[in-house]
Amino acid sequence: MSPPEVLRLEGVSAGYGRVPALHAVDLALGHGETLAIIGANGAGKSTLLRAIMGEIPLLGGQIRFAGTRLDGFDIHARARLGIGYAPEGRQLFPMLSVADTLELGAAREPASVRRERRSEMFAIFPKLRPLRDTRCGLLSGGEQQMVAIARALMGRPKLLVLDEPSTGLAPRVIAELYASLSRLLDGGLAVLVAEQNARAALRFARHAAVCEDGRLTLRGPAKTLAEDPRVIAAYIGMRDATIWSAAPESDEA
């Protein structure tokens, strides 16, 4: 891990009500690093991200962001500290335009800064530019995910947290989305992405961890994990091997 640490989790347990869905997870992410959390549906990936964002309270352990303990910080306070979050299901504003949605991502900045950053987003995601006045509810799934990520980037985060960005997207669109993300990494942005679609996530991230039953069971460089038969076993164990084996080759582009 490179020294200026962005995110550190120590013994984090969390869940819904009193039943933990996440058991003593340790995790660290440095400046500019990319980590993919992969695993089957219901393995606890989203729970992990929700705990990091403060959507659900911790049952144990602690989370630090850039050295600051996050206890007592609400979701919006964590966002303001510099965590860009694209939640599961995208959570866009269906009746607001793309332009307005992006502006809201930097709601606390002055108007000139908001406009400037919005232009930057249109440079990163050129597909969104002609859609600027379109309501988010009318966009395709891929476009919506781009808006969700662009909105999260509007606050100039140090860490980008993405929950299942590929859900419901065609392989070609997923490849396109991750290609846009890869271009963002030069600026030192750290990315934590939870994905059921292990293939796409492992190609994008440098490091990866497998989440099973609320624990991170396997870790390592993404390239190594991509070859590891135990990763496939983790999916088959969760009766969800299809995502792995049935992903068509067309997304190599």
Place this chain on the structure above:
Amino acid sequence: MLTVITLAILGLLWGGVYLLMATGLNLIYGVMKVVNLAHGDFIVLGGLLALSLFAEVGLNPLAAFPIAALVMFTIGAGVQFGLLEHITAAGSEGELRTLLATFGLSYVVANASFLVWGSQFQSVPFLEGAVQAGPIAIPAGLLAASLAAFATTLLIHLWLTTTITGKSLHATAQSALGAASCGIDVRRVRMLAFGLGSAMAGGAGALVITLIPFQTSTGGELTVHAFTLIALGGLGNYAGAWLAAELLGLTEVFAQFYLGSNAAAAVIYIVFIAVLVVRPQGLLGQAGRV
């Protein structure tokens, strides 16, 4: 023919007043999915405040309007902060709980007002002459109240649709989690929305008390009236509420003139039911949108 034109003008003017009475309720529902059953009592309280300002300080209702609005803003924001924020839970159960809480609140407000102002009908005399436009005479008080109401609802609408704070209200209404991940303090936004909605009730009261005499128990009736209007327009829909307000204003004025005031009250609900039979989502509401 002259009568019909006069009635139409009166109806449209009353529509503006109804719109102001309902917009606050609509705003609160739109942002928080809370139907504030104390809304009518807030209107009455605003009116009675204007009455006291008139009786004690000699302030006219147009000058009392911003003061009543400010007082009700504070009360509304306080209610959201101290009461509703603690009982909102996700899902339909949350909606039921807030409904019960605001139902209780309506009694608290009405009875507190009763202790201060008593139970008699009260009104504030204001601009009792008429404005003559050619052969048509329009009551000056209604004209002033209606213009103030239109101006206020228009300003609020512009603020909501063009400023970043206004947009963050919409954002919070459409996805609280999405708004929070933008760094928007959704709790503060809800306080602002409830405060603003209550302020509009208070301001409406200051104007309406010059047109309709208030009693501390009038609140329930006004809540029903305002709720009818936003249900008719499509809950949470601003253009729809405007259309519904004009429809109700026209219906009421024409029914009162041709059928008498007792029948008028019934005609309004017949129109309401007829619209909902044809368009259950309201005049401009979208089917399936929550």
